[in-house]
Amino acid sequence: MTSLTVELVEIPKIRGVLVTADTLSADLADGRTISVPLAWYPRLLHGSNEERNQWRLIGSGEGIHWPSLDEDISSQNLIFGKPSGESQQSFRRWLEERLR
Template identity: 30%
Template sequence: MNASLKGKKVRFDDQYLHVELVDGRIISTPIRWYKELQNATFNQITNYTFICANTGIEWPDIDYHLNIESMLIATSQAKAA
């Protein structure tokens, strides 16, 4: 795990999940990659907490967890496909 991949803030728009890292970078991935988030209400997706020393995100209302590093791996796999 890359120690700099720690989340600071999460936000959404119509198409993307954006995670701001503590080092200032922003990772953005298509919201359609996360069916649970795509199907959730606005209140459910905005109710998140960072877990695992800020390396993961939990949405307790929908029982969904996301490892921040996996967002980069998914991006690499999507480009290869």
Template identity: 40%
Template sequence: MMKTEGQIKETISLTASEKEYPSIISLHCEKHKITATLSDGRITSIPTAWFKRLRQASLEQLQNYEIAFDGYDIHWPEIDEDISVKAFIEGLKN
């Protein structure tokens, strides 16, 4: 299925806005928190409790993650969870 011009512009806009965020250089997972080292030098943590699948995961599952090539997203293949660097910068917005 081809994307419409509006969808293409939206994708470009999202990509550009993500560039305003630092990328994730490294990650350390513990049972109750995830700590990211960011490209701007910050080290920041978020609780796994924010995300149901992360909260329910074993430590072994938490430590099996992939940082996307661009450094803006993290994927946990065993539990099918994805989070963005935005969670480390902005927290959760309700």
């Protein structure tokens, strides 16, 4: 039996971002658009529309940063379908701090 392996020479950069009530979409330099559930990123999910829309590209498009939510997501994680790696304990502390 053979298996298929995919080797990426270069991870495409992010060129644009759209955040809706339930989805994060990123337009990539290679023409693709990657969309993932917002639930994968609890800080975005619990952020306001204003906070979600205050993003900037980092590393010349290698990732996205939301300053008011202290959230960073890389293009690599979006492409490979990796949700947030933040622990529940860390997220709980962050959420409690927001509610103060």
